[in-house]
Amino acid sequence: MSPDLKARIENDIKSNKIMIFMKGSRDFPQCGFSAAAVDVFNRLGVDYETRDVLADMDLRQGIKEFSNWPTIPQVYVDGEFIGGCDIVREMFANGELEQVVSKALGK
Amino acid sequence: MTITEQIQQRVREALAPEHFELVNESYMHSVPAGSESHFKAIIVSGRFEGQGRVQRQRTVFAALGELTGRIHALTMKTLTPAEWREAGGAVESQSPPCLGGSKADG
Numbered sequence: 605m606s607p608d609l610k611a612r613i614e615n616d617i618k619s620n621k622i623m624i625f626m627k628g629s630r631d632f633p634q635c636g637f638s639a640a641a642v643d644v645f646n647r648l649g650v651d652y653e654t655r656d657v658l659a660d661m662d663l664r665q666g667i668k669e670f671s672n673w674p675t676i677p678q679v680y681v682d683g684e685f686i687g688g689c690d691i692v693r694e695m696f697a698n699g700e701l702e703q704v705v706s707k708a709l710g711k
Numbered sequence: 712m713t714i715t716e717q718i719q720q721r722v723r724e725a726l727a728p729e730h731f732e733l734v735n736e737s738y739m740h741s742v743p744a745g746s747e748s749h750f751k752a753i754i755v756s757g758r759f760e761g762q763g764r765v766q767r768q769r770t771v772f773a774a775l776g777e778l779t780g781r782i783h784a785l786t787m788k789t790l791t792p793a794e795w796r797e798a799g800g801a802v803e804s805q806s807p808p809c810l811g812g813s814k815a816d817g
Contacts, residue, residue: 628810636807637784673765674772674779689807690787691764 605666613663613670617680621708622652625667626677630654637689641677644696650705682708714747717778722754725774729792730755730800740783740809748783751806755795764789 617623622645628634630642630652645652657664657676664676671678671685679686681704686692695701712720715735722731732753737746752771759767767789772779779785786806790798 634810636809637786639810640807672769675784685765687765687768691768694764694788 605669606662609662609666610670613667616653616655617683620653620680621682622650622705623680624652624654624677625657625663625679626654627656627658629656634658635676637675638677640689641679641692644692644701645705647696648702648705650709681705714778714781715750718750718752718775718782721774721776721778722752722771726754726756726758726771728754728756730795736786736806739806742783749806749809750782750784751786751804753788753790753802753804755790755792757792759789759791 624630624638624641624645626633626635626638626641628638630646633639633642642652642654655663657667667676667678668674673685673688675688677688677692679688679692686695686704692701695704715733719731719733722728722733730753732751734751735747735749736751737748738744740746740749742748754771758770762770768787771785771787771789775785786804788802788804790802795802
Protein backbone atom coordinates (compact mmCIF):
# COMPACT_ATOMS: atom_id res chain seq x y z
CA MET A 605 0.00 0.00 0.00
CA SER A 606 1.38 3.42 -0.92
CA PRO A 607 2.17 5.84 1.91
CA ASP A 608 -0.22 8.27 0.25
CA LEU A 609 -3.15 5.84 0.39
CA LYS A 610 -2.33 4.89 3.96
CA ALA A 611 -2.29 8.56 4.94
CA ARG A 612 -5.62 9.08 3.19
CA ILE A 613 -7.27 6.21 5.08
CA GLU A 614 -5.80 7.38 8.37
CA ASN A 615 -7.08 10.86 7.74
CA ASP A 616 -10.55 9.53 6.88
CA ILE A 617 -10.91 7.50 10.05
CA LYS A 618 -9.45 10.25 12.19
CA SER A 619 -11.52 13.14 10.89
CA ASN A 620 -14.83 11.25 10.77
CA LYS A 621 -16.29 9.84 13.96
CA ILE A 622 -18.13 7.22 11.93
CA MET A 623 -16.48 6.17 8.69
CA ILE A 624 -17.82 3.47 6.40
CA PHE A 625 -15.83 2.01 3.52
CA MET A 626 -18.47 0.48 1.27
CA LYS A 627 -19.54 -0.49 -2.23
CA GLY A 628 -21.54 2.35 -3.72
CA SER A 629 -22.91 5.34 -1.88
CA ARG A 630 -25.25 5.70 1.09
CA ASP A 631 -28.11 6.47 -1.30
CA PHE A 632 -27.14 3.86 -3.86
CA PRO A 633 -25.31 0.99 -2.16
CA GLN A 634 -24.06 -1.53 -4.70
CA CYS A 635 -24.06 -4.56 -2.43
CA GLY A 636 -26.51 -5.94 0.11
CA PHE A 637 -23.86 -6.13 2.80
CA SER A 638 -22.92 -2.47 2.38
CA ALA A 639 -26.60 -1.52 2.28
CA ALA A 640 -27.19 -3.35 5.55
CA ALA A 641 -24.31 -1.48 7.20
CA VAL A 642 -25.51 2.00 6.24
CA ASP A 643 -29.08 1.02 7.11
CA VAL A 644 -27.98 0.40 10.69
CA PHE A 645 -26.49 3.89 11.00
CA ASN A 646 -29.48 5.48 9.29
CA ARG A 647 -31.69 3.82 11.90
CA LEU A 648 -29.50 5.17 14.66
CA GLY A 649 -30.03 8.56 13.07
CA VAL A 650 -26.39 9.58 13.30
CA ASP A 651 -24.15 11.35 10.86
CA TYR A 652 -21.49 9.33 9.09
CA GLU A 653 -19.12 9.55 6.17
CA THR A 654 -18.66 6.95 3.42
CA ARG A 655 -16.10 6.09 0.76
CA ASP A 656 -17.01 4.09 -2.32
CA VAL A 657 -14.35 1.42 -2.87
CA LEU A 658 -15.80 0.57 -6.28
CA ALA A 659 -14.75 4.01 -7.48
CA ASP A 660 -11.17 3.54 -6.29
CA MET A 661 -9.42 0.24 -6.96
CA ASP A 662 -6.40 1.17 -4.82
CA LEU A 663 -8.65 1.88 -1.86
CA ARG A 664 -10.63 -1.31 -2.48
CA GLN A 665 -7.48 -3.39 -2.04
CA GLY A 666 -5.72 -1.06 0.38
CA ILE A 667 -8.46 -0.93 2.98
CA LYS A 668 -8.41 -4.73 3.23
CA GLU A 669 -4.71 -4.62 4.05
CA PHE A 670 -5.05 -1.62 6.33
CA SER A 671 -7.73 -3.24 8.45
CA ASN A 672 -6.50 -6.82 8.10
CA TRP A 673 -10.04 -7.63 7.02
CA PRO A 674 -10.83 -9.29 3.69
CA THR A 675 -14.32 -8.00 2.98
CA ILE A 676 -16.31 -4.81 2.40
CA PRO A 677 -18.03 -2.98 4.11
CA GLN A 678 -15.69 -1.91 6.89
CA VAL A 679 -16.82 0.36 9.69
CA TYR A 680 -14.66 2.60 11.86
CA VAL A 681 -15.98 4.41 14.91
CA ASP A 682 -13.75 6.96 16.60
CA GLY A 683 -10.76 5.74 14.61
CA GLU A 684 -11.24 2.14 15.65
CA PHE A 685 -12.19 -0.73 13.36
CA ILE A 686 -15.36 -2.25 14.73
CA GLY A 687 -16.14 -4.77 12.00
CA GLY A 688 -18.08 -5.52 8.87
CA CYS A 689 -21.74 -6.12 8.14
CA ASP A 690 -22.28 -9.09 10.49
CA ILE A 691 -20.71 -7.43 13.51
CA VAL A 692 -22.36 -4.06 13.02
CA ARG A 693 -25.79 -5.67 12.67
CA GLU A 694 -25.22 -7.84 15.71
CA MET A 695 -24.08 -4.86 17.78
CA PHE A 696 -27.09 -2.88 16.62
CA ALA A 697 -29.46 -5.69 17.56
CA ASN A 698 -28.12 -5.97 21.12
CA GLY A 699 -27.84 -2.22 21.72
CA GLU A 700 -24.06 -2.21 21.92
CA LEU A 701 -23.61 -0.12 18.78
CA GLU A 702 -25.73 2.72 20.11
CA GLN A 703 -23.52 2.88 23.20
CA VAL A 704 -20.31 2.88 21.19
CA VAL A 705 -21.63 5.53 18.83
CA SER A 706 -22.99 7.74 21.61
CA LYS A 707 -19.65 7.60 23.35
CA ALA A 708 -17.81 8.47 20.14
CA LEU A 709 -20.11 11.39 19.44
CA GLY A 710 -19.82 12.58 23.02
CA LYS A 711 -23.53 12.33 23.75
CA MET B 712 -13.14 -31.04 -3.78
CA THR B 713 -15.77 -28.31 -4.02
CA ILE B 714 -15.22 -24.94 -2.36
CA THR B 715 -17.95 -25.84 0.13
CA GLU B 716 -16.06 -29.00 1.08
CA GLN B 717 -12.78 -27.12 1.33
CA ILE B 718 -14.29 -24.53 3.68
CA GLN B 719 -15.76 -27.33 5.80
CA GLN B 720 -12.45 -29.14 5.96
CA ARG B 721 -10.41 -26.08 6.92
CA VAL B 722 -12.82 -24.88 9.56
CA ARG B 723 -13.00 -28.37 11.09
CA GLU B 724 -9.23 -28.77 11.11
CA ALA B 725 -8.37 -25.32 12.43
CA LEU B 726 -11.24 -24.65 14.81
CA ALA B 727 -12.47 -28.09 15.88
CA PRO B 728 -16.01 -26.69 16.05
CA GLU B 729 -18.49 -28.10 18.50
CA HIS B 730 -21.19 -27.05 16.07
CA PHE B 731 -20.79 -25.95 12.46
CA GLU B 732 -23.34 -25.04 9.83
CA LEU B 733 -22.37 -23.90 6.37
CA VAL B 734 -24.92 -22.84 3.78
CA ASN B 735 -24.14 -21.96 0.18
CA GLU B 736 -26.35 -18.96 -0.45
CA SER B 737 -25.02 -18.19 -3.90
CA TYR B 738 -28.42 -18.89 -5.44
CA MET B 739 -29.63 -15.69 -3.72
CA HIS B 740 -27.19 -13.60 -5.70
CA SER B 741 -26.57 -12.57 -9.29
CA VAL B 742 -24.08 -15.30 -10.05
CA PRO B 743 -24.41 -18.34 -12.38
CA ALA B 744 -26.40 -21.35 -11.15
CA GLY B 745 -24.20 -23.76 -9.20
CA SER B 746 -21.81 -21.02 -8.06
CA GLU B 747 -19.95 -21.23 -4.78
CA SER B 748 -19.52 -17.53 -4.07
CA HIS B 749 -21.73 -16.56 -1.12
CA PHE B 750 -21.81 -18.51 2.12
CA LYS B 751 -23.33 -18.33 5.56
CA ALA B 752 -21.74 -20.02 8.54
CA ILE B 753 -22.52 -20.62 12.17
CA ILE B 754 -19.39 -21.72 13.97
CA VAL B 755 -19.25 -22.73 17.63
CA SER B 756 -15.71 -23.25 18.81
CA GLY B 757 -13.68 -23.08 22.00
CA ARG B 758 -10.99 -21.28 19.99
CA PHE B 759 -13.12 -18.14 20.20
CA GLU B 760 -12.78 -17.97 23.99
CA GLY B 761 -11.31 -14.62 24.98
CA GLN B 762 -11.59 -13.21 21.48
CA GLY B 763 -13.72 -10.23 20.49
CA ARG B 764 -15.98 -10.30 17.45
CA VAL B 765 -13.39 -8.84 15.11
CA GLN B 766 -10.70 -11.27 16.25
CA ARG B 767 -13.07 -14.24 15.87
CA GLN B 768 -13.78 -13.44 12.24
CA ARG B 769 -10.07 -12.90 11.62
CA THR B 770 -9.47 -16.36 13.13
CA VAL B 771 -11.94 -17.86 10.65
CA PHE B 772 -10.49 -15.99 7.68
CA ALA B 773 -7.00 -17.09 8.73
CA ALA B 774 -8.21 -20.70 8.80
CA LEU B 775 -9.58 -20.31 5.28
CA GLY B 776 -6.31 -18.86 4.00
CA GLU B 777 -6.33 -18.23 0.26
CA LEU B 778 -9.85 -19.67 0.02
CA THR B 779 -11.01 -16.30 1.37
CA GLY B 780 -10.00 -14.71 -1.91
CA ARG B 781 -11.97 -17.28 -3.91
CA ILE B 782 -15.34 -16.54 -2.36
CA HIS B 783 -17.29 -13.32 -2.54
CA ALA B 784 -18.96 -13.25 0.83
CA LEU B 785 -19.11 -15.15 4.08
CA THR B 786 -21.69 -14.14 6.65
CA MET B 787 -20.71 -15.48 10.04
CA LYS B 788 -22.00 -16.09 13.50
CA THR B 789 -19.12 -17.00 15.77
CA LEU B 790 -19.86 -18.30 19.25
CA THR B 791 -18.08 -20.00 22.10
CA PRO B 792 -19.65 -23.23 23.40
CA ALA B 793 -20.89 -21.32 26.48
CA GLU B 794 -22.55 -18.64 24.32
CA TRP B 795 -24.06 -21.33 22.14
CA ARG B 796 -25.62 -23.05 25.16
CA GLU B 797 -26.86 -19.72 26.44
CA ALA B 798 -28.49 -19.10 23.06
CA GLY B 799 -30.28 -22.43 23.44
CA GLY B 800 -28.39 -24.05 20.61
CA ALA B 801 -29.83 -21.85 17.90
CA VAL B 802 -29.06 -18.42 16.53
CA GLU B 803 -30.79 -16.39 13.90
CA SER B 804 -28.72 -15.47 10.91
CA GLN B 805 -30.37 -13.61 8.07
CA SER B 806 -28.14 -12.58 5.19
CA PRO B 807 -28.79 -9.29 3.47
CA PRO B 808 -30.28 -9.45 -0.01
CA CYS B 809 -27.95 -9.02 -2.98
CA LEU B 810 -28.06 -5.76 -4.87
CA GLY B 811 -25.99 -7.14 -7.73
CA GLY B 812 -23.44 -4.36 -7.85
CA SER B 813 -20.28 -6.35 -7.98
CA LYS B 814 -20.03 -9.87 -9.32
CA ALA B 815 -16.34 -10.35 -8.72
CA ASP B 816 -14.49 -10.69 -5.42
CA GLY B 817 -15.30 -9.25 -2.01
